[in-house]
Amino acid sequence: MVPPRPSARTLLLGPDRFQRRLDVLLAVTLGVLTAVAYAVGVFELGGGVVLVPFHAALVGLVAAAxxxxRRGGLVPAWLVxxxxxxxxxxxxxxxxxxxxRPLGDRLAFVFDPAGLTVAAVTAAVVxxxxYAWGRLFALAAARLRPEPNGNA
Structure with a gap:
């Protein structure tokens, strides 16, 4: 059975408040784990100018999928x-x-508008x-799943 079309609010934010809170928790966890992975050398940056870090983009892509x-919202997909x-x-x-360097300089680097804009646009594309691949996979899985009454 194909699931019904979601409303615009559900498509943007997700199905319910509990799920949205879990998405925010997932996003924060992914941010911390990615920072740790880069810090300890599990993830590495390539040489030259790095506009789109591969590992951070890959983590975001998988999480958004x-x-x-699970039919969450587009905003949580962007956040993760x-x-x-x-x-x-x-x-x-x-x-x-x-x-x-003083703490203010380090925080200014993290919250630099240009850097955040590049990250936000990259995250939107990723x-x-x-999200599209995840939704397509969910739709395909729903269509291939046998009906409860035994019909295929």
Whole structure:
């Protein structure tokens, strides 16, 4: 059975308040875990100019696909794709910038409008692809699932 079409509010925010809170918790967790992964060397940045960090984008893509698969909202999908990029910025600001910089300079790096804009746009593209793939996979799984009365 194909699920009914969601309302615009449900499509943007998700089905219910509990799920939205879980999505925010997931986003914060992904941001922290991505920051730690970059800090300990599990994830690495390539050489040259890095506009789209591969590992942060991959984490966001998979998480956004998960949100799409369980029919969450587009905003939570964007959020789970955005926080890994912020996690990378936090790692960069607090571990990789030259030592001796004041806390204000490090926070200014994390909250730099240009950097946040690049991360937000990247997250929108990544989340859009991930969410679409997740929704398509959920739709295909729903169509292939046998009917409860035994009909295929």
């Amino acid at each position: 998960g949100v799409g698969y 794709a955005f926080t890994p990029h912020v996690g990378l910025s936090v790692t960069w600001a607090f571990l990789w910038l030259s030592t001796g 989340a859009g692809f991930g």
